[in-house]
Amino acid sequence: MSKRIVAMGDGLWDLFPDGPRFGGATANFACHTSRLGGEVRMVSGVGKDDRGKDLLAVYRKYGVRTELVQELSNYPTGTVEVELAEGGMPTFTIGENAAWDHWQWNDEIERGVCSADALYFGTLGQRGESAKEGIRRALAIALERGIPRILDVNLRSPFFDDSLIRGSVAVCSVLKLSDEELDRVARACEIPSSESELERLKMIREKFGLRWVVMTEGAEGATLVLEKGSVRQPGAPAKVVDTVGAGDSFTAALTIGLLEESDPSEVLETACQVAAEVCSHAGAVPQ
Template structure:
């Protein structure tokens, strides 16, 4: 796997939605790009967020959260007309959330300005997802910013009804690394008339798009990675799940934190799986933890050598 090993802490910039999840027990700050930025910083990296909030109480609270948690807010824009994004969340069962993503909101109108360009040009990688490109404004802004990016990372993160096949195909063609879950890889496989196992579909994705890496998360069956050195798999970690909000985002953040430091693929997967499982064992998408807690989790898993049944 081709990787970058910066002399200082690696830096990512995340483009897209910043919002509040409106849970039954109250509101929580979220949005996949913000979650990835938060977790990357929790682990020791540097994070910047390119997004937009309203000039309202929720926007002020979100900006305060970003700053208090050590994320670079210089490219976090304010909108005079649209409100800060909200997403009412309900649960199909005790673990599985469903989302009602309000539209239009401030993060639908992200602009390209000097602050955004500086954030992107100084980063080792840029993370983006499909949801933020539900508007032509954001799609235009993203395409402009991707020109200056060292490593372009797409978290497919499909959210109906805010995607089309042509939209996802175009985004994948602009990426160096693509992350999908087990449902998304099968949908993409149908689009291209691919067939076979998850691993075979992952190889098709990697080879057809000429990616640096393709990552597959598959719930209780762990995670897999395809890169120039071949297929790598990790079965995951057994945890008692509090909820799954932000677990996939923390997995991606942890993977990138290792990848950008030149860590070998198998260790990237193990570390990312540990962080995802640790976050799933906590409530909410942005729980507090640190690198020492992750290492303790990994050491305990090695010692106990339990049968694996959960990862993200």
């Protein structure tokens, strides 16, 4: 039987100079998790506009259930303006006051959360007060019922602060972050910067009583810290075409492995392999 995952947060379009591309960490995660065999319900908002219709169509194409995605007439579907500098380096401007900021908690979402095997959330998805309230209500239910709560921090400036980071870590059971995010997350959690990366991961896990803390390190692989120690996994070989969506695919594989109660070292190896596969294709979610 497929594991039921509720993914709460951002779904949007990245507006590149050559045209729009499906995006948003939560949306990417939802599609990757569905591709890996999970039964995924997306909780978010889209505008009653063409971009909203197109976004819903992409979810459905990948098998993501959309009955908990709210269509809102007062707010547009989310977008990110992408500008490419010399050398192809992108700069991103995340549109504010988007539909995914304004979805509202309701009985249907509550039923979806109560029947879930896991919840996924990030920090950007809590930018809007309405969405943040909904995510926190979902997490409270999940905490009470012992449902795993996967936090992929995905820090996006300027939409985070110490309080948001610390409050999110405090209510998750599995924390995933990148090596580039460790300093900021550790500081928010009042972990001494003098410690090594591994020690800081261990201290975060112990301080908040987390089941797993997982740090990705790009092509170098990933580290998983759990109660009985830690696991290190080198990166899988990949002919890199595009790294967009790789981290979200990693989290998807991590979530499925966690729910299937697979050996942590095998989960980490699979997650690195999945991310490497995504890097070898163009786009956040390969066809």
